[in-house]
Amino acid sequence: MLLSRTLKVGMLVLSLTVPVLAQADAVQDAAIKELTSTLGIDGMLPGLAQRTSASAMPLLQEYFVKNKISLSKAQQQKAQEGLKAYVDGVQKVANDYFASPAVKQQFAKNLNAAYSAQFSAEELKQINAFYKTAAGQKLLKQQPQILNTLELETLKQAEPTLLPKMRSAAEAYGKRIAKK
Numbered sequence: 001m002l003l004s005r006t007l008k009v010g011m012l013v014l015s016l017t018v019p020v021l022a023q024a025d026a027v028q029d030a031a032i033k034e035l036t037s038t039l040g041i042d043g044m045l046p047g048l049a050q051r052t053s054a055s056a057m058p059l060l061q062e063y064f065v066k067n068k069i070s071l072s073k074a075q076q077q078k079a080q081e082g083l084k085a086y087v088d089g090v091q092k093v094a095n096d097y098f099a100s101p102a103v104k105q106q107f108a109k110n111l112n113a114a115y116s117a118q119f120s121a122e123e124l125k126q127i128n129a130f131y132k133t134a135a136g137q138k139l140l141k142q143q144p145q146i147l148n149t150l151e152l153e154t155l156k157q158a159e160p161t162l163l164p165k166m167r168s169a170a171e172a173y174g175k176r177i178a179k180k
Contacts, residue, residue: 035128052155
């Protein structure tokens with residue numbers, strides 16, 4: 001009897017707590033969104049696209065080495081002439097990837113998880129309002145770690161999709177150059 005009553009009370013408390021927790025999550029999510037906008041973190045994905053596309057040349061070199069391709073002088077000239085278009089193509093692949101709704105959604109999810117692990121909703125509000133408060137100092141201390149984790153996680157998640165596309169671009173360009 002006592003166990004049954006305790007269980008019922010526990011269930012009642014839990015049912016009353018769930019809506020409060022959902023509201024707290026919404027408040028924290030809103031505070032995170034405002035903070036990331038204030039700090040410009042929500043504009044991080046284009047920088048990741050730029051950073052990722054820097055591997056265009058190493059991927060092309062990898063293709064040539066892997067396939068034991070030596071370019072003649074004429075092919076080297078042809079490669080030089082088309083290099084900008086190739087690099088621009090890889091940049092477009094990276095830009096398209098990081099601009100996709102799925103990647104943006106995952107980025108927002110990672111962003112919320114990273115900030116939620118470090119700050120409460122109230123701390124986020126304080127940071128937004130008073131950057132030099134104690135909460136603001138915590139942000140300054142924790143932000144490099146948060147951004148590094150977010151960047152590494154986003155790039156790690158991009159690799160299975162983006163790297164094959166970039167390799168394909170390197171291969172297609174390499175084949176065009178290697179033709180005699």
